[in-house]
Amino acid sequence: MPVVSSSPARKPRRARAAQPAPPLGSLTQVQHRESAACGACGSERVTQVAMSLTDGTPVQFVSCHVCEERSWRSAAGPLTVDAVLDRTRKR
Structure with missing residues (x-):
């Protein structure tokens, strides 16, 4: 006896175009470090991360x-902490 499915047929998903990943920096490998400095003390010992807020x-x-x-x-x-928090709240 044939099996009948009650769920509708699914459409195939469209493939997304692959976005090239930005180069990653490194704290331990000087040749891969990006030249960023702290705005407060000027130190180059910083972690820098690119991100998108909510x-x-x-x-x-x-x-x-x-x-x-x-x-x-x-x-x-520059953004204040309050501005970042406002932009990351889900509405």
């Missing part, structure tokens, strides 16, 4: 290993 704003997050300063910068300039 509202789609692309930002650079920088965390200093010397003075522990953390900052976010968008294309429009």
